[in-house]
Structures are given as structure tokens and as C-alpha cells.
Amino acid sequence: MKSILKITILLTSIGILLTSCGGVPEEKVTASDNVFSVAEVLEMVATENDVTRTLYTKAIVGGGKKQGMKFDEDWRKDDVEAGPLPALFLRGVATSIKKSPVPLGLYLGSDFPINAANKFEGQQAELFEEIKENQEPKFFYDEEQKLHTAMFADLASAGACVTCHNDHPQTSKSDWKLGDVMGATTWQYPKDSLSYKETVAVLNSYAKGTVDIYLEYLDEIDNFKESEKPEIGEKWPADGNYLPTAEVFLDSVRKLASYETMKKLVAAN
């Protein structure tokens, strides 16, 4: 009897020791905190992306080329004095997002990519065919990766998209025209719904990504040895040999894109 009591006391003590005082603090988000579906959030960030990419393509690449600025897929090479092409600008944003704590994935692909490695395959290729028909986004849950995935049409929104892709020596299609669905962005996120805080984190990580890659471009310009350096400040290439600072660039994106996003965020808060 005595030994049973001892064992009971011992086990209870161990039990209390292993469970009392709490463990490592857990960051809990209850279901009621989640105010947006993953589809809504990905749509918001994809809209921001559309505006950012169009602004970069039209105002920086298109406008810059008229001023003699160069843009190249090898822009990071030391012997190339150029800026990132729009697809590589997006790659830069995606890389920055990956470095952030936000578990958001962003990729760009096409059925006629310049770089064969960016060609859609499997389910992405099938969905892209549908996207080309109606330009509607596609949402699916990737069972293998356990990720909610969305694909959005990437349109030829500026003359620079069309001319560069048509004239590129390694192009696999040379009759692109304005408004064509040239490819699609693919976005991935692990949760089916997001809290207000998580949604803002997703949007902020995208905005930070655009600033990061744009700053990298400005750094490259700083290291130009032979090419004429544009003046970095408030002005845009449309005014002459100028480029906006990262802050000015981001401000313009916000003016163009954030009203719709803000309306959704405010409505949910």
C-alpha cells in the first residue's frame, strides 16, 4: 500500500514537473483572428505586383531605354553595365520575400519563356492554358507541397515587354503583341486563411522586395565605370537622364496600387 502511494506521488510530481509553468511560448492565432482567405490575400498582393511591374516596365525600362539606359539579363555581371529586365526585377522581389520570415513564394513562368527553365510543366501548364483563355486567376491546393497556390495572368502591359521578347535572340515566340498573356505569376502560401497581421506582413514583404531589388539596381549604377550614370532623385526617366530613388518609386506604387488594397484591409479591421 505504502509503495503504491510512493509511486503515485512520484508520478504526480513528474507529471506536474513536465507540465507546470508552461513551455516555450506558443504564437497562437485562433481561427476567429483570420479575417482573409488565402485567395483574397494572394489577389491583393498580385494586384500590387501588377502595378509595380507595369510601373517598372513602362516608366523605368521603357522610359530609361529612350534615355539610353540599358537593361540586360546579365545585369549582375561585372562587365555588364545595365539594369534588371522586368522578369528579373520580379525574380529579385521573390528572392527578397524568401529571405523574409513571411512564408510566401513567388515565381514567374510562361509557355514561351526566354529561358527554357521557366517553362510551365504539369498542372501549371494545364492551368495556364485556361488562364490564357479568360485571364482569370486559378487557385489550387498543392497536395505534395502542402501549399495553397494561385496563378495570375502576366500581361504584355507595355511596349517594352513586346519589343524585347520579340527581338530577343533566344526567344521562342516573336509575334507577341500588347495585351497578350505572356506568362503567369505563381504565388504560394501555407495557410488557408490569414489574420490581419499576417496579411499586412505579406503585403509589406512584397513592398520590401521591390525596394530591395530597386536598391540593388541603384547600387549597380553606382559601380558603373563606362556608362553615363543617371541622376538619382525625385525625377523619372521621362524627364531626362534621371531615375527615382527607391522611396519615390515605392511612393508611386503605393499611390497607384494601395487604394484598393487599403479598402479591403480597412473593411476587415
Place this chain on the structure above:
Amino acid sequence: MFKVSPLRKRQFFGIIIGLVVGVSLFFILTLDASEDYISLGPMNTGHNDLKCMACHADAKGNLMQQIQSNTAHAFGAREDGVDFGTSDVTVDNCLQCHDRPNDRHPNHRFSEPRFKDAIKNIDATTCITCHSEHHEERVTVASIDYCMNCHQDLEVENDPLDIDHKTLIAKEEWFTCIQCHDFHGNHKYEVATKLEDTIPMKVISEYFKGGEDPYGNDKKYIGLSMEAWLEQLDK
């Protein structure tokens, strides 16, 4: 001096010995000088000066909290378990020193669904697939014909090589890729235009084992040293 009952003497001395051995082991094993003995194996090339803590950071919470959290997780009282002792080493640890904007094969790209089949053969989403640590080597990948997983359809415009890429691919000469192309694209060097002038496989193998760099030492980015990494953390 307190008295120990003769019946409890063995228990008493057992506890004292246990405490002395435990404290001594804890003290000795946490000394910097003991790192070599604790390590799973010698560090890979270039990592010789790294301390354990460079990759194995303390896990969140103290040991008691970690035991409590994992016990709660085991009994279903908590959704997620926690790391015990040290945090798991992830790609992020590697990238803190080796993140290069010019990486032509950054890990994150391979998370995209279209690489699903490729990463079943070679999981390029993580560094340790090719750079498993504690082996005293540089590259530990099992076979260096991995380019075949993604580049089957490659065609090179104005192919500069005497035996063009298309032919090499048709012949499944996947071991030749690495004789011209360094995987991460960080070296600056002149690439041969004749296959016979490319880097011999034997030299590549030696390089992978930790030997001299056949692509040259002109690199755009150099991985951070332990000191530089610590300085960066302080910023």
C-alpha cells in the same frame, strides 16, 4: 554535519557522484576546446574556423520549457513541438554567409511546383543535398550528372562549343556540364570552347573533395568568415 542514515548511504553517494559527474561533463563538453570531440565529423572545406554555434543556435526557451512543450505536444495538448537543445539547421543558416544575389541556382526557385519531379531526384531546395556538413569535403553530392533533371531541352543560340550542347545532351554526356559551368555561377573565368580543353573530371572530383579551385579564385562574392558573420549579427 548532517547525518546520513546507513540505509540511505548508497543512495546518498550515488546522488553525489551523479551530480559531480553531471556537472563536470556539462562543464567540459561546453568548453570551446571540446567542440572537435562533440562534432559529428571534421568540418567541410572552408568551414574549419567555424564554431558550433555558427550553425547550431540555442533553441527557444530553457531545457525545462522545451521538455514541457514537447511533452504537451506528445499528449496532444499543444499543436507544435519545439526544438530541443539547439535549433534545427536550415537553409537560412547557410544563406547568412553564402547568400549571393548572382546565384544562378538559388534554393528557393526549386520550391515552385514545376520543379516537383526534379527535386524528387535531387532536392535543390536545400543546401545539404550537395553540401552535407561534417565530411571534410566541399561537395558531397552522390553523382554530378544532376543537370539532366532540368536541362534536357537546352539549346544554345550560336553555340560556342566545338561539340554543341544539343549533341552532348543527346548523348547524355551529363558529366561534362560541370567541366565548364560552376553550379552557382560565382566564378569569373574564361570558358573553354573545345571540349578537350575543359576542366578534366579528375580535377573536378578533387575540387569537390576539398582540393584546389579549378574555376579560379576570381569570385564576385566570398562567403562570410566567422568574424564577419558575428559583426553582421551585431549590426
